[in-house]
Amino acid sequence: MSARGAQGDTAPRPDSVEFHEGETFPTTVFPSLDGGRPGSVADFRGKKLILHIFASW
């Protein structure tokens, strides 16, 4: 969640246009925040995952 998440953002709340139920989440590899090691959401396969896409603002 963003630091503003609880207060609300003036941006339109996404439905979202980019993510839809039934679709596979992209397996894009990103640097991890802790040390820059490569990681992806696919690393969590085998477990159910709650994923927050956010910014600290």
Add this chain to the structure above:
Amino acid sequence: MAGIIEEQHPDRARLFMQWKQMRWPILVDSLNLLGTSAVPVTLAIDEYGVIRMVNPKPEEIEEKFLNRRFEKPASLPPVKDVAPDLNALKHATRRGTAEAWETYANALVEWAGPDRLGDAIQTYDHALSLERQSGPLHFRLGVAYRKRYDSPFHRPEDFQKAVDQWSAALELDPNQYIWRRRIQQYGPRLDKPYPFYDWVTTARKEIAARGETPVPLSVEPGGAEIAHPEKVFPAAATSVKEPDPQGRILRDDGQLVKIETAVVPDTKVAEASDRVHVVFRPNPALKAHWNNEAGSMVFWVNLPYGWNVDQRQLTIPNPPQPVSKETRQIEFEVKGPKQDCTGPVTLPAYALYYVCEDVNGVCMYRRQDVPITIAPPELK
């Protein structure tokens, strides 16, 4: 639980997580590769990687997700668990497509060191020459420029180029709020939805009060990034006396102090305000350094008819030591009738400062003229 952050400076999210005592794994998407147009977004993803809920209500998660059994899909995309092979991606650019060039540029930004950001910038330029109307390409080129600006390999024009590329991206997709916020964090108060990083001071205090050391930040949030929104332009008082109206102070032509400027526009309203960033760097080649005993640095903004500024004169207080050579920066905001302009407008500003050359060298009081160019949106 896991997270993906969409920020230019990801270590600020580390500080945020430390402050809130959240310990989930976080991935960094500064380039907006996911294409997310706004945050926050919460997804419930099953054990096969399939999205089952988008922005679920908390009270529904247990019944509709955690306690449900999901069928394994007939096929799943392969799992990639290593960073991309830069050499292979470079080789793939021989295909000559914008996509191949962009994939290589993205990998250079994310996985190569800051010394390769110049290569990334050239690669994005090449991709853009093939696909000029790509908002994502413009945005990512802007990210690369700003990353280089914040690195030891920075060039003076990098910040302005980052802003110009983000503006070009937003022009192509004005509904992209990740791109919009990337400009607004550095932009004028009339355009801010909220103060972006005003929480940093509180976070550091509360973390220290717990006996922990706050995560260090590679780039401290600047004035624009902690400024609060305004609904009315805060025009400066007109009674301030100009320090050198006749231009009698001897000029430094940029040899002793290098000055960089960047103008960040309002993202929504053509005639609204701009935030001007000015950075002063004593020239290490001449061992130039500030003389802090003689007086403070002053920055003065002259205005064409019809223009307003929030501060006519800015004073930069000196640190306590008698000499120093730190980079100094100021920010101010201007507002004028841009819609009436047929070309760029130049605001004649100047800086007055006490600077010494070489160790034990000559110390002098100098003026450097700093023309600030404001371009109407259609000319950018």
